[in-house]
Amino acid sequence: MKKMFLPLLVPTLLGVSACSPSNDTSVDDKKEMPSAESNFTTVYNAISDNDIREPLKVLASDEFEGRLPTTEGEKKTIDYLVNEFTQAGLKPGNGDSFLQKVELMEITADPDMTMTIGDNAFVYKEDMVASSKREVEEVTLQNSELVFVGYGVNAPEYDWNDYEGLDLTGKTAVILVNDPGFENPESGKFQGTTMTYYGRWSYKYEEASRQGAAGAIIIHETAPASYGWSVVANSWSGPQYGLVSKDKGASRVAVEGWLTLDAAKKVFNDAGLNFEEEKAKAMQGPYNKAMAIEASVTVKNTFKKSESNNVIATLPGSEFPDEHVIYTAHWDHLGKDDSKEGDQIYNGAHDNATGTAAILAMAKAYGQLTPVPKRSISFLVVTAEEQGLLGSKYYASNPVIPIEKTVANINMDAMNVLGKTKNVAVVGMGKSEMEDYLKAAATKQGRTLTQEDRPEAGYYYRSDHFSFAKQGVPALYAEGGNEPADEETAKYRKRMNVIVTGCYHQVCDEYRDDWDLSGIVQDTQMLFDVGVNVSNAQAWPTWNPASEFQRKH
Template identity: 50%
Template structure:
């Protein structure tokens, strides 16, 4: 049978499968009983509650955000966990909120731009007003300076005080050449945040990223919803990266219009930009824009709780999930609540369920289990970045991290999708846990989207801590689950960072339960070994891990 208890089945749907339960069973300390007793009704209740309008979309430093952290503290206390930050469950995270509004729309020659419709603009600098005036535009291809790939789009060009125009993603994805960068798999160089940072390092005043749906992996509606309203940032004392005066996106249509105005062909230059010998092209156009900003200082909280290990309490397995979403925004004069049921009320409910499961064991794992619900992930992983800078557990004492960002709601799967497949030895433990469910590990089907660099595990991975992001899969278990996957998959695709990300009884709840069991056992295995799984050879984070462990 598939997903079977030693004694009874956990769901009637699975009862029909007639498959054989894996021999990989842990018989001690009530593990099997706890494994099979995940209360999906309680997970449902938490997701439904957290994604209700009452919480207003769970933005940091809002009443809804404070209600969320209080709920987490109450649940961890009720389950019997101990505070994870000294004598407190809370780790205060200082935030700067900036609401940037154009004084008037972007001006480039006589091209007409309309805010939100075809461009967005923000500044992360805490200034009430900031401008670029007659700033020369330069097309710098993908805007990448990567010595290890013998690539420098800024070679031979001085962009100080100018506005750079850049393509989204990286040359490997665009060319589908496996020998260029990482081929179809996006590197960090393909992320928009890198492009803004590199432009700032080069001395640019502003940068414009050209949006295209496939290489960005989301539509313009996501840019519109994510970049309007309050944008949160860590204070300057916490940031090592430089910042531009103004960061912008424009639609592809406007980019084509802009290049035509410069007597250039957008598609031709895109192709030229795939060559490592590409040279930046001045567009002989100038941009002007003034942003008025409302600035507010506030504090949000990471919530941290621990179950001390029975033998090696100084060594920690970390479970992480972000509790925040986009909050409430006014778009085109209408107030819209982005409730984020899937992203990430699901992961928030999941981290509570797994903490409760570990407390039900008769003997705690040898190593400590630490649960971190972080704030402001949607604003650039701010809560996890702050934790990485101010860890409550020494980073070289974290054995590994399991991140839960949007649980699998598309039903039971035969496989387990691993984001960043092949990066670390943590996958060996995940594979053992998956064997119990007769599942095997498979790489994510869309590595070009760069998901590994888009969630909280990346904040600690950059410091060297091995992080795992996995769940769901690509192959539905049977026809019934395939129908769920088809129906709910459309919702997931259409509702990312949209109002329609709402609680839905039609979700594949058995898939959620199976993945929570998977995460539970993976952490359990790590918690009862003496091993220190590392990054695999050739992974960009291995040097940092090796350095911290010596």
């Protein structure tokens, strides 16, 4: 979901066969640089502003209607991507097709709803949002007792269980956003200010469901969430997509919701509790408390099964064609809202027409590269990222290329429109050996690797590479950092930041002719370099032993 302009460290390698050990040698020893006959440098230098600007303008245009899955905007997007990959000389990545069908369940909650908690009636989108993943026309929480469950975390490895001793049958869990380390970094709990997966909203709903709760409500706070209430109101209203499930959503809590901080404070006050005091207790250790106050809300759903598409294109490798390095980007955004006055289209220029345009530029470069890399290069442009990484999640569960033959993943999302930078920000710094390859490529550009600006926001768990990481595939997400390349760029950056700040998931996320795309060119060249070297290396990259991810195959 949320992405920023973003940095890293290192581990050990597997051999060309996924399970073979590697020698303890330097990265340079493990890499095979392009041969003397290679046109790598020519192709690298030819990646241009125009290669990115033209598809960016097209994808972010009003004609594509905000690229919402299953709409006319999707059809235009898919047709455009397939044509561009074909022009680049790539082959269909799924047998004889460029498409992978993704079965989605579209559920739209009627916005005419009110949530009553105690004596308070909270208004949809102003004070709260609520929805249901269950495929039924009407879901009701009726006088459901609220239970504050702190951060809603059950993490044995951290000796932390906010649900210990609870029976949540018929009850609704009230949950803090982020995880216990965020506002208590000196405690040594979790990973300090760096968010773990336990801090993600998706985890919190999943865990409340596993605990048997009837409902789950997350308290929104801008700093620990890393985005404002308007993002919640826009992203969690309107059509909501999930993957088709065998149990029709029955294993999920009946109602999933958010409350604004002001609304939550009213609820705690009415329950005879002080929100700040209860939050402070939750930060210190596993915590839960019955609130002796009840919630009621009815969610009326319309739902339909639909099909969207991932797009996959491949450049077959010359020596190990069954082994693949996969680049990812998501093509989708939020579509349009006919109820809005004025501009109704969420064009999604930065998020993520930039990454999709860059992946097309990357495909064009690989199509011109000689000799062809030893391993195959595949480009996976996924659907429904904005609805919870659904396209990449579906792919990871139904891979076209076997996971045990997937060497690495390189993700491209919300790329740098603020000009060239001296540094490269790596999301999830220190997780995998892919950072060695990144460091080598960045050094050629005179750049250094740094940690992402806000590791507390948990960006590593918020884009499509995470779906690969969960399957054990070393996954890299890195892009231009926060140090402008020169004084002129610094002035441009300051001016443009004023213009684009606040446009995440808003209708103002539109393409601008005055965007300086040199930073995207710089990062595309760098990630092209990374992919070429990984595809030609003697050994496979591995995870850092301290990472929470390791190969499963």
